[in-house]
Amino acid sequence: MVRILVEPQWEWPPSEIDDLQYVGSGAQGSVYKATLRGRVIAVKKVSKQSETEIRHLRGLCHPNVVQFLGVSIDGPWYSILMEYCPNGNLFDIIHNNTSVSIESIISWTQQIAQGMNYLHSHKVIHRDLKSPNILIGDDGQLKISDFGVSKEFTENSTKMSFAGTVAWMAPEIMRDEPCSFKVDVW
Known part of the structure; x- marks a missing residue:
């Protein structure tokens, strides 16, 4: 067959x-x-x-x-x-003046880390990871989004353009230096 x-x-x-x-x-x-x-x-x-x-x-x-x-x-x-993620983004939840349990914070941290680990294992550097770019799916699951400035990491692509949101930008991007997956952890 x-x-x-x-x-x-x-x-x-x-x-x-x-x-x-x-x-x-x-x-x-x-x-x-x-x-x-x-x-x-x-x-x-x-x-x-x-x-x-x-x-x-x-x-x-x-x-x-x-x-x-x-x-x-x-x-x-x-x-x-x-x-489509119908439940908004993490930024809005954090800033809407409701208390968030420590269990939720731990779960969110784990979900974001798992998503970023997956992206990095597939050689994707996000470069703009921040709470407004974390969406909430219909099942309440967090989802990393907005890949407008993401790059595929190769041995020849360590030099990245100045892109992302300055408040969350890693110093090496701001200094126009070669970078790696570490810029997503900054």
Whole structure:
């Protein structure tokens, strides 16, 4: 018996994306809730095609990393299609003046560490890890998101461009020095 592996569709026509509802915006684009063939997804619209260059994230699959579903091009807009996380982000939970149990903090720390360990084992440097980029899935699971400045780590790619959020940026990136996975721990 011959088994044929079919690669999942990566580029989606805009006509497949329905029911766009604005969720919010950030430095790299606007995010919408939408449906793709009946599945609720998130659509991040960006104006530069370079911001959809996330092929190094294509095969990632971990419960603590947002699942990427593909890209779509619609006129001047480029869209990144990904798993929808309906429960907001960790920043909002931390700053909404409710008390958080030590058990929750331990669980969150473990989930983020597991997601980052997975990314690093797949040679992905996030470079902008912060509480607004940690989403909460429908099951309450934390998911690392916003890979707009992430890079695939290779032996030749230790020199990184100045990218990320300054308040959370590792000193070696700010000094334009070679860096490694350690920048995600800073």
